[in-house]
Amino acid sequence: MKEASPAKAYALHVGVIVLLFALSFVLPEYHHGLLARIMVLAVFAMGYNMLFGYVGLLSLGHAMFFSAGLYGAGLAVIHLGWSVPAAFAAGLACGALLALVIGLLALRTSGVAFMIVTMMFAQVFYLIILYLAAWTGGDQGLVVPQSARVLVLGSTSLGLTNPTVRYMSALVLFSIVLLMTLAVVRSRYGRVLVAIRENEERTKMLGYDTFSNKLAAVVVSGTICAASGAAYALLFGYVGSTFASVQYSILPLLWVLLGGAATTLGPLIGTLFMYYVVDITSGYTSAYLLIVGIALILLVLFFPKGILGTIRQRWLGWLP
């Protein structure tokens, strides 16, 4: 893989951000709203990619990190009446803390065992949400009141239910996480993570504490996913246990695999692709998941490393 010059890589990413910004002004109303949601969920996928793509740890429990942010932020608003920034910070803190604890326990395993352990922890987290129904709303979930979803900046109040504010908030979050991800994967730390993925024993032999590095990756990954969950609760006004179910652990894996694991822009491409395939095909048939399945098989056949992963392999080796 060729190494891109920093300027080229950053230019590409800034270009994508500028494109998303420009789209805000030209997209029809429906696609404008959908893209805001996709950007928030692409952050979830980017968080997942951090662990799966760069460290090679396949988790089937990331729904718990997303939900930690979702409930951390949502419940802080609903039960404690916290402001939007404080609730968002609470969501991040919940995700980071949970990721630290889960990381300390789950990283004692690897491979298939890691997959199963993370899935079990996520299931425990899901059942805890159901068990604490008095506070979490159980399987029905809770609505975050529209009146509380207001971002106060000095003397200005921005309602997060306003489509433009929502889109721009999602874009800001997406941009920060995208550039941060790029910076991390291009840093020394990012190279260590890739080294662990490629050959953990050799990395250990070179003197790196692979456990600490992996733990840090779990925490970063979990916190990014929590940021996505917190943003989802505050921007779209609903917290529910469905987002903690195993389905929402598999979805980011799918988005990342589709877009290209270990590519910085792959999670966005994968999320975007899946969303639109479902959205378009469900308009024609109730068997749309069959079409989605066929599309996925075709992708695996012709883009075995995901869309951007294969493009990088065949044509644009400098893609980060």
Place this chain on the structure above:
Amino acid sequence: MTDKNGFFDLSKTGLTRRTALKGLAAGAGLAVAPGFVRYSQAQSSAPIKIGFQCHRTGIGAAYGRWYERTTAAAVKAINEAGGINGRPVEVIIEDDGTDPGRGAEVVGKFATQHKTDIVYGTLFSHVVIGSAPAAGEAKMPYFVVSEGHHVASTKLNRYVFQPGITDVKSQIQAMAPWIAANAGKKVTQIFPDFAFGYDHRDYLPPALKAQGAEVIAQIAIPPTESSFTKYFPQIPAETEVIYHVMVGPAVLTFVKELGEFYGSNRPQLFGFIDSLEATDINSPGLEFLDGSHFWEGSPRYAQPDDSAAQKAYRAAVGIDDNGAAVGDPKDVSTAAHMFGCWETLYVVKKAMEDAGYKGPEDRAKLVEATEALTEFAEGPEHPQGPKTFNGKIHQCFGIQNISKVEGGRLNVVHKTKIEDGLYEPEGDYTTQPL
């Protein structure tokens, strides 16, 4: 508006009488041209677009299939009778996958892409609660057919209504007098350990207490459970009635194991038909239910005293006397709930006509007109029975049926009164801004 450049000053444009006549003739010609006529009609007879948020896939698919059929039948009847305000009704269906996240997206799609006049038809509570914020933000009237208490709790928003089916709190409350008087006074509840079960856990004890009966044990069963025998020893020996509301695919196992546990010497059984909607009551393993009682919103089986309206409704939807699809006895309907689709659409029609609804700009008027409704008389538009409507909590109240399993069918043995299900309002949506 003044025109300093003389743009609107005809005297300065060189307009002659001949030119004016040509213009008038052209205008008249345009007015009678076929295209113009079509356009004029489109303004007055463009369809009312109803966005149907349907559970076509996911856990609610069996309900979704029958909600879709009932909706199609109701819309056909409404259109044959002249539509709404003289305009035909068009239903646009989007599948929400019985998922709250997708549900919210679908509401957004109706509001911004299909530009429907209202959104309608949602059943599962988590999808309703997940979608309600999107409806409120889009100021989109959202008529659900869910039976959850979430609408009446006034925790959603002013745009969410449930005018076609009673809520579970009301249903449970209305069951208590009959249970206490006919089944027994010492009740053990068995319910799934999630929100649907919690409604029963929370609302039944006070309702029974008011009737001089009591809940002596509550057994919550985790939603992931597939075998139930180990829970049955928790049922106190003095139990006179087992009140069960298990749902999902494990219901058949639950009933079978309960039968094996008790044999022929069992307490009275009372359940909610939600457990067995779209399931044949004569399925192997359900024999143990013979002689037990169920709540039904609308009876699955045709009853001897069915009204003409009920008969017409059943024929229109296409269900036979056993509550299965005409021509396919194995395709059992969700009769206890799906009538709510029919009745909700007629409430929408009534409210739109009261509001003089013309288009999305009248959505606020539609909300107020719906809130102003107070009662719906039993008849072709409301075949399940008469109802009252509380505009402050956006919820209707109606009669309930208690049916006994006898000879492989459900026979209605008692109908409650509307008053049995009334409770104090928990809030007032009408104080919220539109």
